[in-house]
Amino acid sequence: MNNLTSNGALSGIRIADFSHVMAGPYASHLLRLMGAEVIKIEPKGGDGFRNYGADRRYDGMSPAFIAANAGKKSIALDLKDKADLGIARDIIARSDVVLENFRPGVMARLGLGYEAACELRPDIIYCSVSGYGQEGPYRDWPAIDNIVQATSGMMMLSGEEGDPPVRVGFPIVDTLTGQTAAMAILGALMQRERHGTGSKLDVSMFDASLAFMTSALTPFMVTGKPMNRMGNTGYSGLPTASMFTARDGRQVSLGVVQPPQFAALARAMGREDWLADPHFATPDARRTNFHAMHDQLSAEFMTDDAAAWEKRLSDAGIPCGMVRRVDEAADLAGATALIDITIPGLPEENVRIPGAGYRVQGQSPVALGAPPRLDADRNTILAWLAEECAD
Structure with missing residues (x-):
């Protein structure tokens, strides 16, 4: 199978993506934006984010799903079914990266854990994303974005002293964990290029959040004093790095x-x-x-x-x-900051999504197709696997 375009830095890299919801899919989305091919292996009922939100007009293609799945390929498999499990194994054998964010131990119980993947491809890069890591006393604790915002201390960094905990207003832990996983995969790809070895990567939402909060956590680790909550005043604590109301109320x-x-x-x-x-x-x-x-x-x-x-x-x-609303901020976006895609069947078929957040001089952004409908690429993927076996 070929990508829609081959101009990205990761052209020729294939990712077997077993992840769902946001943190894992956002990691593979970033890699897709760099040119990687992403095969999204979904359960028969589809990624839960397909029907996320209250507007049923977007069922199967919710805005939250669109945000992290443009340009991928989809095949729906029942991993407890022997034939479907065989298809998943065949995909892994022909991929460079396996990405998953099931509870720790689930992939191994299905016969698709790291050791099993290495038998299929010895230099595989295997990235597991979870709430609290693959080992340790909290490995089995369930976690989603707002939970880790709470347990990591993030909620106690916003607002003024004495205020109730304040949640960051978007799923920041999901996206920062996705970025961390993408960075880990890129490093592993570089190591394999140099040394020919694969990697087993353990990306924890909790640990990624602590790393992301280094400007708040490190002062405590150095001085023993927790950082004060400063509301809309900046990190410096200066009154000249704060929020003010202008004549028009903005x-x-x-x-x-x-x-x-x-x-x-x-x-x-x-x-x-x-x-x-x-x-x-x-x-x-x-x-x-x-x-x-x-x-x-x-x-x-x-x-x-x-x-x-x-x-x-x-x-x-x-x-x-x-201070702008999100819709106002979108009007300030640079020429390549947002990507235009067409998604047939949506109330408005021509939509825009954020790009990778950076530009490469002299290189056009990777072209993206619409996010796949559930199981849309089954025939293409099965035909490709059959051709590979024939070769």
């Missing part, structure tokens, strides 16, 4: 953390007096007098609209951005 996020930036801000706002005021002249002084500095900035921001402040300060090299 919010503006300011990110002034370096002394030259503060000097530029004072000039842009016509408040050079701040530079000579001992209450505000240094970062430590501004922290000590946080509320006084914040109040003065708040008064200045009320003199103009948010968009005007965003342009004026950004043009002056001062980190500043108007």
